[in-house]
Amino acid sequence: MKKLVLALLSASVCACTMATAEEPVQAGNMLVEKPLPVPGFADFLAVDGDTVWVTNVGRVEQWGVDGKLASTDMPRPCGTMSVANYSLWVANCTGGNLYRIDVGTAEISNIIETGIANPKGETNVVAGAGSIWVPSASEGQIARVDPATNAVIATVSVDPDTFYLAYGFDALWAVSSEQRSLQKIDPATNSVVATVSLGQQPGFLAAGAGGVWVQEQGDGTVARVNPDNVEVTGRVKVGESLVYGDIDTGGGSVWLRTTEDQVFAVIDPATMEVTARLGTPAGSGAIRYTDAGVWTSAHDDQTISWWSH
Incomplete structure (x- = not known):
């Protein structure tokens, strides 16, 4: 069954408009999750x-x-x-x-x-x-x-x-x-x-959206590193822990698969804020962004999911 998932802003309800089919997936839009067993x-x-x-x-x-x-x-x-x-x-x-x-x-x-x-x-x-x-x-x-x-x-x-x-x-x-x-x-x-x-227990990383983004799993943060001078230029607190999950970039955002609080979170690289939290916790898994939608996996639930408009 399809499950309509509202992208919840970290502090308020989203007032964003829907993207057209030709536009890349944006963080603040409503997405429909299609789980596949x-x-x-x-x-x-x-x-x-x-x-x-x-x-x-x-x-x-x-x-x-x-x-x-x-x-x-x-x-x-x-x-x-x-x-x-x-x-x-x-x-x-x-x-x-x-x-x-x-x-x-x-x-x-x-x-x-x-x-x-x-x-x-x-x-x-x-x-x-x-x-x-x-x-x-x-x-x-x-x-x-x-x-x-x-x-x-x-x-x-x-x-x-x-x-x-x-x-x-x-x-x-x-x-x-x-x-x-x-x-x-x-x-x-x-x-x-x-x-x-880096911070505690760094793990998966992604290069894009203006920086190199690294999960600091033990701190519950994502670090942004300047690719030119290789210095940490900021951190985003996402939760208490990011063990283990995954990370990707695309569409002007950073996409973070988490194990606690939600299936995945979305970070705006310009404001360094979590702009959306989608889904209910489903244990560890992976995430990959495409312009048409987002793929996630949840091995504990024995599913992969396609999130799209």
């Missing part, structure tokens, strides 16, 4: 056109707004995935390698021996600068994979326990939760060029 453990998401890929137990699945479209078996998909070069790139935590799956056929095209830095599963695979980047060793390494050859062409030395990545502003960004650090990596030199200290 996904048996198993639906977790991390990757947008592929008007569909989404989701990790599950022993497989990755492709879903559209009307149901499942494809499924590919693999030992243990884990962490955020990336869609690039007509492929889905997925970390495999059981084998410590990187799976390449053809998004047209849903068939495995390559398995690349990269190593996986965090076999517990909280990790990122990202695309940028013509490469695929994978946290590959807990001692502090990121593997750079060339999709033309399916080979590791460089290894970047980073802080120990660097598991979280994002690409944006012509740089790779890497977070070590244990070291409480955000590192800026220059893809031209495959080296760390700047580092900034």
Whole structure:
């Protein structure tokens, strides 16, 4: 059943107008949640056109707004995935390698021996600068994979326990939760060029909407980092905790999947305020923004949801 969810402003009732179909999704508009039952453990998401890929137990699945479209078996998909070069790139935590799956056929095209830095599963695979980047060793390494050859062409030395990545502003960004650090990596030199200290238990991050945004999970805050001078320029208090959830940017907003208080919250990067809180708490999961709507997952409820006008 569709559930109408009003975007609740943090201090007052929204008086915003509805966007047209051609406009990107805005934070203050009413959204309709369309939940889709996904048996198993639906977790991390990757947008592929008007569909989404989701990790599950022993497989990755492709879903559209009307149901499942494809499924590919693999030992243990884990962490955020990336869609690039007509492929889905997925970390495999059981084998410590990187799976390449053809998004047209849903068939495995390559398995690349990269190593996986965090076999517990909280990790990122990202695309940028013509490469695929994978946290590959807990001692502090990121593997750079060339999709033309399916080979590791460089290894970047980073802080120990660097598991979280994002690409944006012509740089790779890497977070070590244990070291409480955000590192800026220059893809031209495959080296760390700047580092900034963060709050308690930093985790997933996104680069866009004018900054690099990092969950400070232990503090219940989101930190904004200037991508040029790599300094923290502000923080937004969202709740008591942000363990674990997810984060994305798009449509001029920051989209934050939470585990407490709501399904997700929306941050205005200009005012540094939470402008909307949508849904009732559904445990941990992921979030991905598109101009047409927003995808979320809730593995405890065994669902993914499509939020749209």
